[in-house]
Amino acid sequence: MTPLQQANKQTAEYIIKNLEKRNMQGFYCENKAEALAKALDIIEKGSKINWGGTMTVDEIGLSEAIKNGDYKLFDRSLAKTPEEVRDVALQAFDADYFLMSTNAITYEGELVNIDGMGNRVAALIYGPKNVLVIAGMNKVTSDIDSAIKRVHEKACPPNAIRVGAQTPCSKTGICHDCLGGTICCQTVITRFSRIKDRIKVILVGEELGY
Ligand code: SF4
Numbered sequence: 613m614t615p616l617q618q619a620n621k622q623t624a625e626y627i628i629k630n631l632e633k634r635n636m637q638g639f640y641c642e643n644k645a646e647a648l649a650k651a652l653d654i655i656e657k658g659s660k661i662n663w664g665g666t667m668t669v670d671e672i673g674l675s676e677a678i679k680n681g682d683y684k685l686f687d688r689s690l691a692k693t694p695e696e697v698r699d700v701a702l703q704a705f706d707a708d709y710f711l712m713s714t715n716a717i718t719y720e721g722e723l724v725n726i727d728g729m730g731n732r733v734a735a736l737i738y739g740p741k742n743v744l745v746i747a748g749m750n751k752v753t754s755d756i757d758s759a760i761k762r763v764h765e766k767a768c769p770p771n772a773i774r775v776g777a778q779t780p781c782s783k784t785g786i787c788h789d790c791l792g793g794t795i796c797c798q799t800v801i802t803r804f805s806r807i808k809d810r811i812k813v814i815l816v817g818e819e820l821g822y
Contacts, residue, residue, distance in 0.1 A: 664732030748820030
């Protein structure tokens, strides 16, 4: 194990203890392959699955595995009209598993997410029986302030470019705290799960997503 891998593991163990205090379940996987195996171990076959816009679920190979597996998937990317997009987003509330990453996670185990439409954070807060969060250790920050800063500085500019949003950050790579046309509408801090272990977090010792 390299010193970086060792440090990641130790940090993840610290965060997982804090997640438990917050009624959330945490796991640590060294790499993408382990994370994929862990996710597939957690999600029961036949589950109804929905997901929020997430690069990480793609990067570990989970989207492909779900598409080809014995699951009932509601996939917003296949929706052809705005009405269909809305329908799939609403179906997330009845999912057995909602899959997402988190824009940031603090040492203390708080999840920090900033959304444009809000469907992803809405499902994180309420509805799906389980929320499975998969996050690379690049999403870890020391506290909530640095988490929010991280999202505006590191996550939103590439996300705005990815979705073709005409925001200042998509043109300059830097947050200008914009309003009109912004993809930063809702900032959600998850500090406790009312339902024990509804939110499960797999931390991965690799850089994943933004
Ligand atoms: S420029 Fe606007 S959309 Fe981009 S990160 Fe800042 S607030 Fe968010």
